Amino acid sequence: MKFYNRERELEALEKSFGLTDTRSSLVIITGRRRIGKTRLVKEFFSRKNIPYLDFFVSVKEERLLLEDFREEIEEKLGYSPKFESFEDFMNFLFRTQDRTAVFFDEFQNFLKINPSIVHDFQKFWDRYKEDKKFFIVLSGSYIGMMRKVFLLRRSPLYGRSDLYIDLKPLKPGTVFQMLDDMGVKDFEEKIKFYGVFGGVPKYYEYLELFKEENFFDFLEQMLRFSSILQSEGEALLIEEFGRAHKIYFSILEAIASGRNTLVEIANAISQKPTTITKYLKSLEDYFNLISREKPVLEKRAKKSRYIISDYFLNFWFTFIRKNQGLVETENYDALIKKIEANFSTYFGRIFERVVRDILVELNQRGVVEFEEIGPQWGKAKKGSYEIDLVGIKGDKALFVEVKWRDGVNAEAILNDLKEKVDLTKWKGKKEFLIIAKSFKKRANGAICWDLRDLERLLLRG
Numbered sequence: 470m471k472f473y474n475r476e477r478e479l480e481a482l483e484k485s486f487g488l489t490d491t492r493s494s495l496v497i498i499t500g501r502r503r504i505g506k507t508r509l510v511k512e513f514f515s516r517k518n519i520p521y522l523d524f525f526v527s528v529k530e531e532r533l534l535l536e537d538f539r540e541e542i543e544e545k546l547g548y549s550p551k552f553e554s555f556e557d558f559m560n561f562l563f564r565t566q567d568r569t570a571v572f573f574d575e576f577q578n579f580l581k582i583n584p585s586i587v588h589d590f591q592k593f594w595d596r597y598k599e600d601k602k603f604f605i606v607l608s609g610s611y612i613g614m615m616r617k618v619f620l621l622r623r624s625p626l627y628g629r630s631d632l633y634i635d636l637k638p639l640k641p642g643t644v645f646q647m648l649d650d651m652g653v654k655d656f657e658e659k660i661k662f663y664g665v666f667g668g669v670p671k672y673y674e675y676l677e678l679f680k681e682e683n684f685f686d687f688l689e690q691m692l693r694f695s696s697i698l699q700s701e702g703e704a705l706l707i708e709e710f711g712r713a714h715k716i717y718f719s720i721l722e723a724i725a726s727g728r729n730t731l732v733e734i735a736n737a738i739s740q741k742p743t744t745i746t747k748y749l750k751s752l753e754d755y756f757n758l759i760s761r762e763k764p765v766l767e768k769r770a771k772k773s774r775y776i777i778s779d780y781f782l783n784f785w786f787t788f789i790r791k792n793q794g795l796v797e798t799e800n801y802d803a804l805i806k807k808i809e810a811n812f813s814t815y816f817g818r819i820f821e822r823v824v825r826d827i828l829v830e831l832n833q834r835g836v837v838e839f840e841e842i843g844p845q846w847g848k849a850k851k852g853s854y855e856i857d858l859v860g861i862k863g864d865k866a867l868f869v870e871v872k873w874r875d876g877v878n879a880e881a882i883l884n885d886l887k888e889k890v891d892l893t894k895w896k897g898k899k900e901f902l903i904i905a906k907s908f909k910k911r912a913n914g915a916i917c918w919d920l921r922d923l924e925r926l927l928l929r930g
């Protein structure tokens with residue numbers, strides 16, 4: 470698949486590479502599995518025509534891994550050194566080489582093989598970094614383990630990197646372009662793809678194989694002919710959490726099923742709120758798997774709710790894990806039917822997040838203007854109210870209502886929205902934006918964007 474975007478990261482890599490005119494430079498890249506770390510590094514080296522040593526750290530016997538490394542050195546440098554240990558390997562690398570680019574992929578796996586390797590690496594790096602001109606890139610998928618390597622104060626590589634990239638998902642505009650190039654022309658279908666697979670390029674590669682333009686057809690092919698949809702969620706998490714995975718799984722499952730507050734989550738899994746706060750905190754700060762939202766107009770409010778940050782994981786928990794029986798018995802027809810039957814309800818919420826991502830991108834392009842954006846909710850006389858999104862800039866607020874429906878009457882939505890806005894006590898200027906699949910009637914006094922408008926703004930704007 471053609472390479473998309475990542476301009477900023479490529480530029481940052483180039484700057485770090487520039488440092489090697491005078492000394493060595495160390496780059497650390499983390500990011501969820503399948504997000505494109507390896508591809509980014511390889512793209513950089515190939516665009517710049519930089520030869521490099523490519524060491525993939527797979528979990529295997531030390532001796533076998535050293536043999537892989539020796540083969541790479543033989544292929545690229547023409548030597549065939551003998552390594553009895555990693556210290557030998559490091560000795561060879563740091564002593565005999567000088568201006569060399571080196572890529573260690575899945576670096577955190579050294580912790581599984583033998584943690585002292587990371588300490589050896591540190592020792593050699595500290596000793597040679599000023600005298601030599603190495604360009605070393607370390608990448609790793611499991612954030613928990615990568616933190617152990619370099620982010621915690623006591624980590625061996627703490628504070629050593631010249632550049633740290635936490636690689637994020639591709640933006641919706643890029644994904645839509647990618648889908649377009651791969652034959653998915655209909656914008657509603659594009660939105661469904663993005664709302665399920667997010668900005669993770671790997672999943673879209675399957676389009677080259679299945680060549681489906683319709684989201685559900687694609688999903689069916691994925692279920693029948695690739696194990697990725699079935700096993701990916703579980704594999705990602707077990708690898709990340711290790712033995713503590715059960716409690717994390719239960720929490721994520723509860724959040725995916727719509728339990729979003731501390732108390733709701735605790736009740737759903739029959740635990741005390743005080744017991745689960747530490748797990749929620751690490752899911753949020755350490756693993757970056759969930760995020761906590763507060764009402765955007767009341768930042769100091771105590772109330773907050775949790776969501777699973779990753780689109781794919783959210784989908785996986787909601788539809789795949791929940792229907793594990795159907796997956797195991799390979800009853801894909803029934804599973805697809807279930808997904809189709811519940812998809813609109815599921816997607817109502819997801820579409821709000823997709824719109825938020827789109828608005829963030831449009832904000833960067835100057836089509837809309839805000840400094841922060843998020844949902845707003847609170848108490849009303851009768852029950853509670855909720856506004857899908859509010860974008861704020863100074864004394865101006867853009868109130869947004871999002872509907873995953875056709876034939877929407879925007880006037881009715883605008884009236885409701887204005888009533889809810891009164892409950893917020895917002896004193897500044899107000900603008901209104903209504904987004905729907907399509908409108909029966911647009912409203913005066915609000916910007917109304919249907920899917921075609923969004924497409925025009927994003928793909929052709």
Ligand SMILES: Nc1ncnc2c1ncn2[C@@H]1O[C@H](COP(=O)(O)OP(=O)(O)OP(=O)(O)O)[C@@H](O)[C@H]1O
Pocket residue numbers: 470471472473474475500501502503504505506507508509609610670671672674
């Ligand atoms: N910017 C991009 N444009 C197009 N395709 C991409 C891009 N980034 C990654 N891909 C594709 O997505 C797939 C996953 O990328 P890659 O293997 O680099 O991810 P990773 O983060 O290293 O994943 P893992 O940790 O699972 O090895 C690859 O097949 C790659 O070709």
